Amino acid sequence: MQAYVEKAFLDNNIERISNKYGLQIVDMAPTSKYYFTYDKNGLSFIKDSQNPKEVLNVNFLKGKLGWRLKRTNHESNLKKALGKSKEPLYIFDATAGLLSDSMIFVSLGHKVFAVEQSRIIYLLVKDGIRRAEASIPFLNNLKLINANSINAYKEVDTSFDVIYLDPMYPMLKKNIKKSGEISAVGSILEIENLIDDQDFLIKSFMNESFKKLILKRPLKSKKIYSNINYQVKGSTTRFDIYI
Numbered sequence: 001m002q003a004y005v006e007k008a009f010l011d012n013n014i015e016r017i018s019n020k021y022g023l024q025i026v027d028m029a030p031t032s033k034y035y036f037t038y039d040k041n042g043l044s045f046i047k048d049s050q051n052p053k054e055v056l057n058v059n060f061l062k063g064k065l066g067w068r069l070k071r072t073n074h075e076s077n078l079k080k081a082l083g084k085s086k087e088p089l090y091i092f093d094a095t096a097g098l099l100s101d102s103m104i105f106v107s108l109g110h111k112v113f114a115v116e117q118s119r120i121i122y123l124l125v126k127d128g129i130r131r132a133e134a135s136i137p138f139l140n141n142l143k144l145i146n147a148n149s150i151n152a153y154k155e156v157d158t159s160f161d162v163i164y165l166d167p168m169y170p171m172l173k174k175n176i177k178k179s180g181e182i183s184a185v186g187s188i189l190e191i192e193n194l195i196d197d198q199d200f201l202i203k204s205f206m207n208e209s210f211k212k213l214i215l216k217r218p219l220k221s222k223k224i225y226s227n228i229n230y231q232v233k234g235s236t237t238r239f240d241i242y243i
Contacts, residue, residue, distance in 0.1 A: 003036040043127035058128030081239035089161040094149035115149040122146035166216040167198035
């Protein structure tokens with residue numbers, strides 16, 4: 001895959017990414033259907049060269065996530081789902097995505113082991129972390145890897161307090177334009193031929209041993225398993241908790 005980098009922005013970071021992950025650095029806008037770009041905003045991804053203004057970039061200091069991180073006291077439902085604990089929790093985030101909830105977890109003082117299956121999303125998030133780590137000290141409590149989450153969970157010799165599952169919500173036609181990031185993530189999964197099999201993912205983790213499993217779902221979605229210990233409900237989202 002190509003990475004479009006103007007000479008003024010060519011640096012050791014993008015060269016390291018290119019060498020490690022096999023990206024071809026070019027200094028002219030690619031004509032391929034999709035590609036990375038690297039500039040003053042760091043690493044970004046363009047899913048359609050015919051519409052280069054639609055860019056996916058991960059920024060933990062600004063935008064929606066930056067706003068959430070500044071008001072974590074408002075994340076009451078997420079806190080209720082985690083429950084009260086005297087010590088920081090060690091959370092396994094099996095569906096890392098753009099780290100929207102994991103960043104809240106670490107901001108609350110917990111430790112997170114996050115797994116993302118998409119190489120493209122992983123690289124975007126990893127670069128977002130690089131740009132933010134000087135301003136967000138609690139990022140030291142976050143570990144992000146690129147892997148299959150169920151395989152990673154089986155291989156990691158660690159006892160986790162919580163497994164957190166946040167599979168992609170089904171996209172309704174009326175919401176597609178409003179949910180640019182979700183749409184972009186869906187397109188990336190298609191580009192990488194990754195199957196978003198939510199039922200298989202949930203079933204796989206339900207069959208593992210765990211202390212607590214939190215499943216985030218749309219408020220009105222059907223219950224997948226009947227043995228829910230308790231629920232935390234918001235206006236559009238609910239958390240099904242299994243112990």
